[in-house]
Structures are given as structure tokens and as C-alpha cells.
Amino acid sequence: MGLKTPMYEQHEKAGARIVDFGGWDMPVHYGSQLEEHHRVRRDVGMFDVSHMTVIDIQGSESKAFLTLLLANDIRKLTTSGKALYSAMLNENGGVLDDLIVYDNSGDYLMVVNCGTREKDLAWITRQAGAFDCTITERPDLAIIAVQGPNALEAVDQVASSEMRSVIRSLKIFQGGYSGAWFIARTGYTGEKGVEVILPTGEAREFWEKLANNGVQPIGLGARDTLRLEAGMNLYGSDMDESVSPLESNMASTVVLEDHEFIGKAALLKKLEAGVEEQLVGLVMTDRGVLRAHYPVFCDGKEVGEITSGAFSPTLRHSIALARLASAQGALTVEIRKKQFAVQRVMPPFVRNGKQVYKLI
């Protein structure tokens, strides 16, 4: 018996298989996670991600605070509603979480993961103590993501005229308010679409409107294969406090120049000593599925393990992310005691429904 989002009954009615996810009762699929994945790549689907944590950061020193808190540079956000994807580090450079923060006219709106909620809130609140800045969790807000090549049209068809004009005004990776609803052109699938952060009391009706307009619900199972194809990390699998962003394919989200932030000293030490491990993409064209924790070998020597793996419905073979020590030779993965050849690639694996990865 876990926490339930406003759409729980609707998930049950739609035939969802409900599982525990970080203390929440969430839909993992509604019949076929493969079909749901294809639908998002080919058409449109909607996700209930209300289990995630929304935080308001307000006050005259919010920007100074976030400049210190985040490894990416919040000062990049010079347009209203612009979003920033960043790691939040501890003093050792380890990743506490990855998150998105939106400019909100001098204040900020932040979305962090569900599983890290307590840890993040405690850390953020403590670090904010030195600044003129308030941290307010927003459990009164739900989140519905609509993603896919037809997502914007699907939302347009059920949106108020104000919401329509807000969406039209948004650039990629930017959000804006329509009344109390915050709509952003962001997502975790690699497709077009929006994430709508709205009052919990209004979420069911919006979900229902989308459903009546033919938008199908998509479960967490497909969400995971979609984000993996898009080369996006999952906190807890691809990175955690024991690794830094430099070993997590997140170096490009870290700004070291003219930027003091928690964890910087540790990262500089790592760079000086040489970063020993990298998070890389793997593809396997043989029949079989790469899964988390399978060991990876190079010329017979174990060089790392898979952090996230799955069958890619779009590519019709298996893909994975793996953290490997530097190794130049041919790679194999051990699956049930046999070795299978895999190729090293740069994520993302899929963009706009097509294979885009290059072998490296």
C-alpha cells in the first residue's frame, strides 16, 4: 500500500499492472510495454510522473544559492522559463541526484527524482541556510508528460486558448505559466512533447481530456526503454553518490570555469589524476538482452559492468549503458556464463525514431 497519484483510479481502469516505485503505487504497463514504447515513438503517449518531487526555490539569493549548489551553471538561464539539466554533487564530487531547474522570473522551479526526495530536500535545505532563499516542496502539484511526434497537437486539441498560446511561444527546453499550470517543452523520451506541472486537483480532468482525445497512457516500463534509447541516465542505476559526473557521461553538464560549486575541488583532483572510468553505450546485435550488472570483458579481462540495459524496441536488438575502465580491445558481455560480443557506441542510440549511434 503505497502513495497514490491523482490518476491512480484511471490507471486501474485502464488495466495497469501496478508496482511499488519508491513508495508509490505506479503503473509499469497497461498490457504491453513494447506497444506503449512504439506508440510514443510513432504517435503520442502520456505519462503520470506525479511521484517526482517539485520544489520552489525563492528569494533574493536564489541564483547565488543555485550557482553554488549545482554542477551546471544556473547563470546560463537568461530567458524566462528556460530549463537547465544538472547534477547536484556532494563534497566528494559524487552525484546526489540529477535534476531539472527552470527559471521562474527570479525564482526557480526544480524537479528532482522520487527516490531521492528526502535526501535531496534535507541537503538542499541545509545548503540554503546561508542564503536569503526559501525552499518549499510542492506536493500539491502533479506532473503529466505528453510525448511523441504528435504530442504538441494532441495537447493543443484539449488545451485552453491561453495554454495553447503559451505552448506556441515556448522554445525547446523552455517552460511557461498558463494560470497555475507550468508547461515545459522537456521530456525523458527523446521525442517532442511537454511536461505539465499542475495542481493535483486538476490533474485527473486533464488526464481524462487527453484520454478522450485518444492519447494512451504509457507505463514506467516503456518510460525506461524510451529514455535508454535516448541516451538519458537514470539515477540510482547509471550514477549514484559513489561516482562523479565525469564517469557518468555528464561531463558536458559540468561548468568548471568561473564557477564555484559544491564538489568542484574533488572533480579537479579527479581530472588531474586522470578519470579512470567512463559511462559508454553498448549495442549487441546477437540475440539476447543486456541487463544491469552483467560484467563486461575486454580481451578476457573484466573492465566494468552494465548499469542499464534493455531490449530496444525501436532498434530490435539490445542496448545498454556500462561503466568501463579505459580499454582498447574488443568487448564482450557475460550473459549466463557465455560471452557475447558488444560494440562501444556514443549515446544517444535513437533520435526521431531512427538509429543514430556511431561506433567508437
Add this chain to the structure above:
Amino acid sequence: MAEFPEDLRYAKTHEWARLDEDGNVTIGISDHAQEALGDVVYVELPEEGAVLEAGDEAGVVESVKAASDVYAPIAGTVTEINTELEDSPEIVNDSPHLKGWFYKLAPVNSDDLESLLSAGDYQKICENED
């Protein structure tokens, strides 16, 4: 809700077996098993001609969630495999008891089917699992 056809016999390891008119036994995995596995993406079948004891590994079914071994419920020699599953593994989800059959074998002794579970007994085991 999973189906448990009465005309099949079942193993605790979730395979079903059906005695065909020609004396061979057709084997697949149950509706309960395919539901638990989720979308099937690969099926590994035994080799034609393979000689199997009851309980021997006779293939693998790989789903989005996990890989699961398929066993021989009774002893026999593999006479035919369902090669359609190689290109269309989803047939296992759509039609686990009919089109989704895995392999056929010539049983050492067709009476061995009696030692397998009836639909009712197998259903009880499945209900206790959940």
C-alpha cells in the same frame, strides 16, 4: 486473468504439455508464465533431435523483464521446433497455449503425462505464488 485450459497438463516450472493425435507431445509455456514475464523478445529453442530427460533445460525465453529457462516436462526426443517464434516472439504472449508452442517431442512414455499437474492443481499453485 490467466487461463488454464483443461485439456493440457502442467509442470511446476510453468510449461504445459499436450498429447497430440500422432503420439507426439507439444510443449509451451503457460498463460500465467507469459503474463508474469511480460513482453517476450527472444526465444531460444532446443535442437531438433535433442534427447531430453524430464527436468532438463530445453530452451530460454527472454522477456523485457528477465530471462527464464524452459524445461522438458517429460522425457523424450525433440521432433520439431516452432521457428515462427524466432521472428515473432510476441506470439508467446498473444497465444501461449496454441500458436505459441515451443517444441514437440516424441515421449519415451506418454503415460509420463499423468505425473504432471492437472489444470486445477496448477492453477492452485499459481494462485499461491501471487
